[in-house]
Amino acid sequence: MKYIRINLLLCLVVLLLNAACKSDDSGDTTNENAENxxxxxxxxxxxxxxxxYTKLVVEIVYSQGFRPKQLTIDTFRTFLNQRLNKPGGISIVETVIDPPSGEPYTVQEIRDIEKDVRTKYTNGNEIAVFVFFANGNSSNDTSSSVTLGTAYQNTSMVIYQETLQSLEQDLFLMEATTIRHEFGHILGLVDISGDDIHPDGHIDPESSKHCIVEGCLMYFASTIPSTIPNPMKGDIPPLDPLCIEDLQAKGGK
Incomplete structure (x- = not known):
């Protein structure tokens, strides 16, 4: 079976493509939605x-034709339940919007779209996360590299769905791995805030904020089959023990 090398740099990169990962750590504490x-x-x-927060709601936003596969949504919910302590439950809601214009998108443009279309914010005992499956690609893309996803705020990420759909790879595996990888960064992996319990021997010195353990979901590269007739959730790279221990140290499972 032929295998394809996929690079992860806050995103997945396929074949000979190198991903560019961008993060913007600015915040606005005066806004009524400052928690997000x-x-x-x-x-x-x-x-x-x-x-x-005893409950989590994930809002998945997309325009017509860019909805992630149902299997992607279902297995993402399972992933969250495996790692997050939310006795009040984890829910996923979907919001369909008119196709935004202006692609390829900068991170600031993604922020502006979020401001216009996001409906779920942290409130009471429920924390909210925004996931936008974009109808365009990243402005950072070049002739030799593409960005598949970016976690750009504490509860915000974008998946460049148009780019995923254009790749000659199994779409479920691309969606499922990308959304989990980006959510891993939202959960602080790897040492995003400089407070992981494995400061030494865990971070890849050649790929900042990524795991040094090959085969981990948070490793900069992962190998998956190029063609899987019946893709299963087991084909998605798992978190390695070091990453799991870091999550557990912050209250995770």
Whole structure:
């Protein structure tokens, strides 16, 4: 069976493509939705533990033709339940919007879209996460590299769905691996905030904020089959023990 090398740099990169990962840590503490406008990784403990928030809602936003596969959504929910302590439950809601214009998108343009279309914000004992499956590609793309996803705030990420759909790879595996990888960064992996319990021997010295363990979901590269007739959730790279221990230290499972 032929295998394809996929690079992950806050995103997945396929074949000979190198991913560019961007993060913007600015926040706005004066906004009424300030809890959702913090730096990347700032809400890791709030998401992982039940100390302050006992429920999680994930809002998946997309325009017609860019909805992720149902299997992607279902297995993402399973992934969240495996790692997050949310006794009040984890729900996923979908919001369909008119196709935004202006692609390829900068991170600031993604922020502007989020401001216009996001409907779920952290409130009471429920913390909210925004996931936009974009109808365009990243402005950082070049002739030799593409960005498949970016986690750009404490509860915000974008998946460049148009790019995923254009790749000659199994779409479910691309969606499922990308959304989990980006959510891993929202959960603080790897050492996003400089407070992981494995400061030495865990971070890839050649790929900042990524795991050094090959085969881990948070490793900069992962190998998956190029063609899988019946893709299963087991084909998605798992988190390695070091990453799991870092999540558990912040209140996760």
């Amino acid at each position: 406008l913090k730096a990347l990784g700032a809400s890791a403990e709030d998401l992982l533990s039940d100390d302050f």
